[in-house]
Amino acid sequence: MTGNPIINIRHAAKSYGSLEVLKDISLQVTKGQIVAIIGPSGSGKSTLLRAINDLDPLTSGEVWLEDEQVNKPLPPRQYETHINKVRQNIGMVFQHFNLFPHLTVRENITLAPKMLKGITGAQAEELAVEQLTKVGMLDRIDYYPSQLSGGQKQRVAIARALAMKPKVMLFDEATSALDPELVEEVNLVMKQLAEEHMTMIIVTHEMGFAQDVCDRVLFMDQGVVVEEGPPDVIFKNPANERTRNFLRKHL
Ligand code: ADP
Ligand code: MG
Secondary structure, eight states: OOSOEEEEEEEEEEEETTEEEEEEEEEEEETTOEEEEEOOTTSSHHHHHHHHTTSSOOSEEEEEETTEETTOOOOHHHHHHHHHHHHHTEEEEOSSOOOOTTSOHHHHHHHHHHHHHOOOHHHHHHHHHHHHHHTTOGGGTTOOGGGSOHHHHHHHHHHHHHTTOOSEEEEESTTTTSOHHHHHHHHHHHHHHHHTTOOEEEEOSOHHHHHHHOSEEEEEETTEEEEEEOHHHHHHSOSSHHHHHHHHHHO
16 A cells, blocks of 8 residues: 555654663554554553554654644643644544443534534534444434443444544454453444545454454564564464464464
């Protein structure tokens, strides 16, 4: 795939005290690419993902969203305005659903578009209907999160992120807190997004899913990208011993 990157991470490094969590990571993701990040627990996958929208600010290095530097050094008030705008373009789905428990599905989805995009209630409503239809949850529009299964909550969380019409979607182990029988319904929604060429970065422990859906796989260990390549190469013929060891345990 060609074209300018949507996401461009340059020499990302992150430390917590003396613990180096990310060590000089560079990554470019172009439009429509679907990138999987795999690796052992504690290798820095979540930190890297959260650095993309500056939820976990880097110690050094740069993150760009198209032609805008996400982690631009700015005075606090300017930074707030800047980062709020940037984050509208980056949809994020976490392991835990993070829906507002006191709001219905409809309200969960319309809240941010109404507040941040300056659209009318009716337009926001239309967005909610469109996105809930996409994830197969329209019939639950007036439910509260507590009335939904984990898989349904996660589908609503995806719809909520999509309602902002983001340029990229980030998933951090979106299915790892789900009962096994609920994983597939969420995977199906993500597969559908892949078919629509949504740009996605997916941290996952599901190797089968990564192999089926993603264009590129990055294997991270101890804060570095040890190896990356197309799924066929990474899963069937990895070059690096650490990758092979990890896959032996997880395939
Ligand atoms: P992964 O998602 O691959 O499991 P993380 O990015 O969550 O890894 O964590 C990478 C490392 O950073 C781990 O050693 C973790 O303990 C450490 N870490 C993450 N967040 C913090 C924090 N807020 N303070 C200190 N250490 C942290
Ligand atoms: Mg993690």
